[in-house]
Amino acid sequence: MLHIVNKSPFDKNSLESCLSCAQDGSAVLLYEDGVYGAIKGSAYAERLQSAMSNITVYALEPDVKARGIADKVIDGIKLVDYNGFVELTAEKEAVNSWL
Amino acid sequence: MSSVIKQFLYVNRKAPYGTVYALESLEVVLIGAAFEQDVRLLFMDDGVFQITKGQDTADIGMKNFSPTYGALGDYDVKYMYVCKQSLEERGLTVDDLLDLKWEDEDEDWAEKDSIILVDREEMKSLMTDADVVLSF
Amino acid sequence: MGLMVEGKELDTDEEGYLLDLNDWTRAAGAELAKTESLEMTDSHWEVIDFLREYYDEYQIAPAVRVLTKAIGKKLGKDKGNSKYLYELFPYGPAKQACKVAGLPKPTGCI
Numbered sequence A: 001m002l003h004i005v006n007k008s009p010f011d012k013n014s015l016e017s018c019l020s021c022a023q024d025g026s027a028v029l030l031y032e033d034g035v036y037g038a039i040k041g042s043a044y045a046e047r048l049q050s051a052m053s054n055i056t057v058y059a060l061e062p063d064v065k066a067r068g069i070a071d072k073v074i075d076g077i078k079l080v081d082y083n084g085f086v087e088l089t090a091e092k093e094a095v096n097s098w099l
Numbered sequence B: 001m002s003s004v005i006k007q008f009l010y011v012n013r014k015a016p017y018g019t020v021y022a023l024e025s026l027e028v029v030l031i032g033a034a035f036e037q038d039v040r041l042l043f044m045d046d047g048v049f050q051i052t053k054g055q056d057t058a059d060i061g062m063k064n065f066s067p068t069y070g071a072l073g074d075y076d077v078k079y080m081y082v083c084k085q086s087l088e089e090r091g092l093t094v095d096d097l098l099d100l101k102w103e104d105e106d107e108d109w110a111e112k113d114s115i116i117l118v119d120r121e122e123m124k125s126l127m128t129d130a131d132v133v134l135s136f
Numbered sequence C: 001m002g003l004m005v006e007g008k009e010l011d012t013d014e015e016g017y018l019l020d021l022n023d024w025t026r027a028a029g030a031e032l033a034k035t036e037s038l039e040m041t042d043s044h045w046e047v048i049d050f051l052r053e054y055y056d057e058y059q060i061a062p063a064v065r066v067l068t069k070a071i072g073k074k075l076g077k078d079k080g081n082s083k084y085l086y087e088l089f090p091y092g093p094a095k096q097a098c099k100v101a102g103l104p105k106p107t108g109c110i
Helices: A014-021 A030-037 A045-051 A063-068 A082-091 B022-033 B045-051 B084-090 B121-129 C026-035 C041-056 C065-077 C082-088 C091-099
Strands: A001-004 A027-031 A054-061 A076-082 A095-097 B007-012 B038-043 B080-081 B099-105 B109-115 B115-118 B132-135 C004-005 C008-011
Touching: A001 A014, A001 A082, A014 A027, A014 A030, A014 A045, A014 A095, A027 A030, A027 A082, A030 A054, A030 A063, A030 B045, A054 A063, A054 C041, A054 C082, A063 A076, A076 A095, A082 B132, B007 B022, B007 B045, B007 B121, B022 B038, B038 B045, B038 B121, B045 B084, B080 B121, B084 B115, B109 C065, B109 C082, B115 C091, C004 C026, C026 C041, C026 C091, C041 C065, C041 C082, C041 C091, C065 C082, C065 C091, C082 C091
Parallel strands: A001 A027, A001 A095, A027 A054, A054 A076, B007 B038, B007 B132, B038 B080, B080 B115
Antiparallel strands: B099 B109, C004 C008
8 A cells, every 4th residue: 555645744733633543554655744753853753753663754855855855864765856756656556635 | 104113932842844834934034024024033832843954855756945034134124033952853954954154234234143942931921921922 | 929039039927028037048138128118228137137146045026125225335325216226227127127038927026
């Protein structure tokens, strides 16, 4: 399962709900304002980092660059471009979009 | 035009590209400031992301409007308050923000910092002291 | 609707503003000035160059008050007043000069 999240975890609980429902071995892709969840040293970083022992977290690089946080992404989060996004959706049998 | 100068406080709470609030707020600020009012901005919650350095929107097909905050000094917007706690929660410091300045005409155009970090108590008085509070 | 510049047609809106500011060249500026019946002089171009630089840095065209103040600072106090700018651009410095400079209509412009 691929979970995709486009809301900031500081503004909405979408990412929190997603992480609490994500099975071990699934993937989470942060895009649009969801990429704010990927910032190192934030109040949310620890929560995401602990989840990363069981799930793989990706962030959409164009959205990361747009928001000026490219040098602040938590180690271990994989940056993907639009093609990578498409490949992930093709690879996983189901996509769950947390709006 | 009325000669009464009112103090306007624009409260910015949204991240810049996910919704249109930030851009709309900036446009209203520019219009309001063109009419020589006392315009001040407060960035709190995800609004602090509006003024992060190094934004590059080339790959998302949207206009990067962060350079426009740099023009606000020319519009006599001298006070850009930033919520300290909101910055900390987001793993940011003042060094991650744009270097925003205004020039003091009375002191031979000396450059002064526009950004002022404030805590919750100071934010309460900012909102109380303003004649008009506009929240985006 | 378009503007013919050196044999090439550039896209404009219904009021004759360039749609793409990257299309702008000095020759395009000269053609745009003709549509406003402006006789361009070095003083006109000085303001046009200033506007383009301002837009490049801040991504907006400045309001008239901001333009006069900034011109006064950069080009001298004798030029930093609305009388000087309205003599150059009688139908409004921000509006007419922005058009010649190939910029969008200024936000909150008068």
